[in-house]
Amino acid sequence: MIITADDRLVAEALAEARSTRPVDADTLAGPVGQRWTGEWVDLSSGGGALDVGRVLAFSLKAGPAGTDVLNAGPTGSGGLNAGPTGSGGVPKAGPDGSNSLPGASMRLRPVASAGTDSLNAGPTGSGGVPKAGPDGSNSLPGASTRLRPVASAGALHPVNAHLMVGPGCSLPPGRYAYDPLEHRARLRGPAPADAPPGLAVVLTVTVQRTASHYGHRAWPLLLLDTGHAAAALAMAAVAHGYRARVTLNADAAELAAAAGLPAPGRWHATWAGTTPEQPLAAVHITLHADASGRFDRRPLTTWAAEPFAAPPVAGPASGLAPGPAGRRAGAVLAALARSADSAVWWPAGSPPMCEGPSLARAIARRRSAPPPLNGQPDDAALATVLTSAGESSPCGPAWCAAVGTPPGLVVADPAEPRVLRLVAKGEARPTLAVWAARQGWLAEAGAVLIGEGVPDGASAEQVRVAHLAAGYAVACAELTATALGLRTRPIGSWQAADLGAALGGRAGRRWILHGLALAAPLPVSLPSRSERR
Numbered sequence: 001m002i003i004t005a006d007d008r009l010v011a012e013a014l015a016e017a018r019s020t021r022p023v024d025a026d027t028l029a030g031p032v033g034q035r036w037t038g039e040w041v042d043l044s045s046g047g048g049a050l051d052v053g054r055v056l057a058f059s060l061k062a063g064p065a066g067t068d069v070l071n072a073g074p075t076g077s078g079g080l081n082a083g084p085t086g087s088g089g090v091p092k093a094g095p096d097g098s099n100s101l102p103g104a105s106m107r108l109r110p111v112a113s114a115g116t117d118s119l120n121a122g123p124t125g126s127g128g129v130p131k132a133g134p135d136g137s138n139s140l141p142g143a144s145t146r147l148r149p150v151a152s153a154g155a156l157h158p159v160n161a162h163l164m165v166g167p168g169c170s171l172p173p174g175r176y177a178y179d180p181l182e183h184r185a186r187l188r189g190p191a192p193a194d195a196p197p198g199l200a201v202v203l204t205v206t207v208q209r210t211a212s213h214y215g216h217r218a219w220p221l222l223l224l225d226t227g228h229a230a231a232a233l234a235m236a237a238v239a240h241g242y243r244a245r246v247t248l249n250a251d252a253a254e255l256a257a258a259a260g261l262p263a264p265g266r267w268h269a270t271w272a273g274t275t276p277e278q279p280l281a282a283v284h285i286t287l288h289a290d291a292s293g294r295f296d297r298r299p300l301t302t303w304a305a306e307p308f309a310a311p312p313v314a315g316p317a318s319g320l321a322p323g324p325a326g327r328r329a330g331a332v333l334a335a336l337a338r339s340a341d342s343a344v345w346w347p348a349g350s351p352p353m354c355e356g357p358s359l360a361r362a363i364a365r366r367r368s369a370p371p372p373l374n375g376q377p378d379d380a381a382l383a384t385v386l387t388s389a390g391e392s393s394p395c396g397p398a399w400c401a402a403v404g405t406p407p408g409l410v411v412a413d414p415a416e417p418r419v420l421r422l423v424a425k426g427e428a429r430p431t432l433a434v435w436a437a438r439q440g441w442l443a444e445a446g447a448v449l450i451g452e453g454v455p456d457g458a459s460a461e462q463v464r465v466a467h468l469a470a471g472y473a474v475a476c477a478e479l480t481a482t483a484l485g486l487r488t489r490p491i492g493s494w495q496a497a498d499l500g501a502a503l504g505g506r507a508g509r510r511w512i513l514h515g516l517a518l519a520a521p522l523p524v525s526l527p528s529r530s531e532r533r
Contacts, residue, residue, distance in 0.1 A: 017217050018511060023213075030206070036177040040186055050169045058236035058240070168198065221493065246284075252279050281468055402429050428502075454511055456509070
């Protein structure tokens with residue numbers, strides 16, 4: 001195996017991000033959004049079989065001013081980095097390889113096999129896609145369902161969407177930049193004459209916005225947030241009866257060219273005084289396959305052959321020079337997003353318990369619940385959520401969950417997806433709380449779903465795809481959990497979280513990438529006699 005300069009850069013950055021080194025003081029984050037030139041286009045207008053405005057309203061659209069936008073996102077990524085970044089260390093390993101917090105027994109040990117009883121999961125819910133209100137919001141009776149940005153509180157809203165609209169959509173064909181705060185699109189350029197039908201979305205990130213606060217820990221969070229955004233788009237499309245495909249490994253040069261953006265490393269030279277964006281992933285949405293039952297194998301190729309689209313507006317704030325952490329994170333993401341392989345596109349499907357109209361209801365209701373999240377989900381529900389994460393994509397990490405009754409780590413039984421299998425004994429949640437930037441409430445969470453992988457020495461492409469897929473998987477798992485009535489909160493910030501070493505295995509092989517705290521539904525309080533009168 002040939003070790004490239006990119007691989008070495010990524011390995012160093014990965015070790016830094018996983019370390020307990022404190023984050024430096026905050027620096028300037030730059031503008032909250034890119035200002036693009038071009039004509040504004042209303043997304044609420046009809047026409048076309050594929051409703052672009054509806055898909056975006058169900059996925060990336062922001063909530064109204066004054067709502068708790070920073071605390072909950074439609075994909076649940078509002079909790080990716082909740083709480084402080086944490087500057088403390090992690091528990092020291094004891095003589096038996098266990099990890100401990102004061103007052104907690106933290107030893108974990110693998111077990112050969114174990115079975116649990118299967119319990120019936122709750123109802124999946126039903127109902128159609130919520131109708132859009134006059135302000136573009138989506139609502140269900142009795143629920144506050146105004147959709148919010150996918151970007152999380154911790155990552156400071158870094159994900160941007162560039163739209164490549166082909167024939168058959170509610171917008172005229174062309175390249176657009178989406179504004180999630182105003183729910184409108186800026187026309188940046190025409191479409192090629194032979195543009196493929198449907199909607200292609202290139203997802204980019206504004207690195208400095210996150211690096212200004214999270215420093216050397218920023219770039220993994222940017223990847224996770226992008227995975228959440230990709231899932232939000234794909235699930236919104238599926239909920240409306242469209243077909244969606246996702247790629248997490250497309251070369252950044254192709255993604256940038258398709259979106260009409262400068263090539264990686266050429267942004268400042270091309271558009272001086274504007275905020276650079278790093279392309280990381282793409283989603284392609286169509287009404288259906290072609291007559292042969294197949295999709296366009298390379299939906300970005302035609303777009304990538306077109307010249308640049310309109311640039312953003314230059315200005316002092318937009319041209320803010322990134323700090324050292326921002327430059328470093330940008331270099332790491334650029335290295336991660338270079339790929340010599342062809343893009344792999346895979347079809348998005350409904351998560352378990354979200355088939356048919358249940359998916360739209362789960363999208364509308366999902367929220368990042370505030371701590372505490374007490375109450376262990378029943379076995380069948382937890383197994384179903386684990387299955388959802390594991391089946392979300394062909395390239396994701398392995399998933400298990402830490403529970404307290406009985407204490408240990410469990411996985412979904414491959415032979416019986418609604419049955420849990422114990423794989424390690426011992427109370428793990430207090431250690432997870434320390435690893436997750438010392439978010440102490442995790443020590444008593446009902447369950448903590450964790451995705452692990454990316455060993456030391458993994459290639460740049462493995463690191464990129466695994467983190468993107470982990471974000472995508474948690475977004476899908478949260479939809480399943482929502483359909484089951486569970487409360488959830490994603491956890492994206494992890495330090496020194498070497499699960500394999502904690503289990504007595506070889507160090508540096510099984511690192512935690514992402515997590516999802518889960519809790520049973522809150523008990524329904526019955527109205528008092530006076531309230532019923």
